[in-house]
Amino acid sequence: xxxxxxxxxxxxxxVGDRVTITCQASQDISNYLNxxxxxxxxxxxxxxxxxxNLETGVPSRFSGSGSGTDFTFTISSLQPEDIATYYCQxxxxxxxxxxxxxxxxxx
Amino acid sequence: xxxxxxxxxxxxQPGRSLRLSCAASGFTFSSYGMHWVRQxxxxxxxxxxxxxxxxxxxxxxDSVKGRFTISRDNSKNTLYLQMNSLRAEDTAVYYCxxxxxxxxxxxIGWIFDYWGQGTLVTVSS
Numbered sequence: 001x002x003x004x005x006x007x008x009x010x011x012x013x014x015v016g017d018r019v020t021i022t023c024q025a026s027q028d029i030s031n032y033l034n035x036x037x038x039x040x041x042x043x044x045x046x047x048x049x050x051x052x053n054l055e056t057g058v059p060s061r062f063s064g065s066g067s068g069t070d071f072t073f074t075i076s077s078l079q080p081e082d083i084a085t086y087y088c089q090x091x092x093x094x095x096x097x098x099x100x101x102x103x104x105x106x107x
Numbered sequence: 108x109x110x111x112x113x114x115x116x117x118x119x120q121p122g123r124s125l126r127l128s129c130a131a132s133g134f135t136f137s138s139y140g141m142h143w144v145r146q147x148x149x150x151x152x153x154x155x156x157x158x159x160x161x162x163x164x165x166x167x168x169d170s171v172k173g174r175f176t177i178s179r180d181n182s183k184n185t186l187y188l189q190m191n192s193l194r195a196e197d198t199a200v201y202y203c204x205x206x207x208x209x210x211x212x213x214x215i216g217w218i219f220d221y222w223g224q225g226t227l228v229t230v231s232s
Contacts, residue, residue, distance in 0.1 A: 049218045055220070095154050098151055
């Protein structure tokens, strides 16, 4: 299975900060990488697909980049409603696998 | 609007069985592959199984292979997960998710674009 390693595991930032999360795949996955947001007690929500494509209706402060093994997820200006855990997911190989998650908190 | 509603969760003893359902609406259910993804309490997400739009292709995580069976009834817009020989480590919230592909003609999409609210399965004696 392809291992997805996210960093950091947790992050504390202030409103308005630029926040960056990285996701590293254990092998080349091209751009088959998605990002999800999960708020406490809720289902995950798709934010970014195929590494850099913003899902319809998702605010433009969210963005993604990368290809191959190294990927980045960015929130350009952190808002209070962005408090959540974020997961990357690869689908280049079966089974699809998720990163361990990054828990984002407000400082 | 797309809606996925899971049901069938509960408390079950180790070794017993349970069947989950996921009722879909707001999209052409028979045109999309569907997935089950689970999340153990306080843990991350784990993909469980997928079924193609017509039921002809199914894939499973190694952790459930031989014990779980995914199926669908396109006439009822419903996805199922039959879980047999349940273990304590199967305790989790189970989500159904719609799969999307950006490539025309692909029978299974691996972008989970809509999720249900989840149903909790607790395996305990």
